Amino acid sequence: MAVLKIIIASTRPGRVGFPVAKWIDALAVEHSAFDTVELVDLAEVDLPFMNEPNHPRMGQYIHQHTQDWSRTVDEADAFVFVMPEYNYGYNAELKNAIDYLHTEWQYKPVGLVSYGGVAAGTRAAQMIKQVVTTLKMIPIFEAVSIPFVRQFIDDDGNLVANDVMTTAAEAMLDELHRLADALRPLRAAVVTT
Template sequence: MTKRVLVIMGSVRAGRRCPAIAHWVSEVGQERTDLAIEIIDLAEWSLPVDDEPGIPALGLYKQPHSKAWSKKVAQADGFVFVTPQYNWGYPAALKNAIDHCYLEWKGKPLMIITYGGHGGGKCAAQLHQVSEALKMRPVSPMPAITLSNAIIRENAPLDDVTFEAALSLVQDGWTALAESLSSSM
C-alpha cells in the first residue's frame, strides 16, 4: 500500500519563496521514493486561531474547517514541513496549523526542511521539539537551505546553486522518511 505524505508549506506571506521550494522538495521526493506526495498550502486553509471550544487532544471538533483539517492530517502517513526561519523561529501560520490537531500527528514521521538567510537551524530545532511533544517521529537530517541576500532582499530568482547545495541532504531526508514509514507498517 502506498504511503501518503503531506508536504506542508509553513509560510503564507505574500511574495514567499515557500511554494517554489516545496515543489522542488516534492519533486526530489518523487524521484527518491514511491510515496504519494501532496503539497498543502496553508494559505488555502482557513484555520482561525483558538476558535474551537475544546482542546485538540480530545478530537471533539465543532468547526467545519477544524474537522476538514483534522481529516486531512489524519489521512496522512507522514509529513514534511517546508518553512522559512523568521526571527530565529517558524511562522505563526505553521504553529497554528500544528496546534489545530493533536492525535492526528501522533506516531507519524516528519522531515523538517527550513530555509532563510541563515538556513533555518534554530527554526528546525523548535519544530523538532514541538514534534516530539506531539509524539511524532522526526527524522534526520533536517536540511536547511541557505538563501542569498539577493534572493531574500532583492527578489532575485531561486537558482540551481541554492538547490544543489541542499540536494543530498534533502535526498537523505526523503530516504529516512521512507524508511521510517516502512518500519511503521
C-alpha cells in the same frame, strides 16, 4: 500505500516557501519512495487562529475547517515541513496548524526543509522539534537547510537546487520512508476522529 504530505508553512504574500515546496515536491515524486505525495499549502487551508472550544486531544471538532484539516493530517504517513525562520523561530501559522490537532500527528515522521538567511532556518528547525516530539511525532536528523534562499530562485520564480541540497533532500526522503514503514503498527493503534 505510503502517503507523504509536504506542508508549506509560510502564508506571506511573495513567500519563498512556495518555490521551495514545489522543488521538494518534484524531488519526492521522482524519488518514488512514497505512493502519494501531496502539497498542502497553509495559505489555502486558511485556518483561523485557534477557535475550537474543546481540547484537540478530545477530537470533538465543531468547525468544518478543523474537520477538513483533521482528515488531511490523518491521511499522511509522513510529513515534510517547508518552513521559514522568523526572528529566530518558526512562523505562527505553522504552530497554529499543529495546535489544532493532536492524535492525527502521532507516530509520524517529519522532515524539515528550512530556509532563511545566514542561519538557513536552523534555529526554527531546532525550536519545532520540541513541539512535534510532544505530539509523538519523530523529527528526523536528515534535513535540508537553505541559507540565503533567494540566491537559489531563478527569474521564473523556481528554486534551482545545488548538489548539497539535492543530496540532503534525498537522504531525508529515504529516512522518512524508512520510519514511516517502521511506525505503521503504532499509527494503526491510534484512534482518531
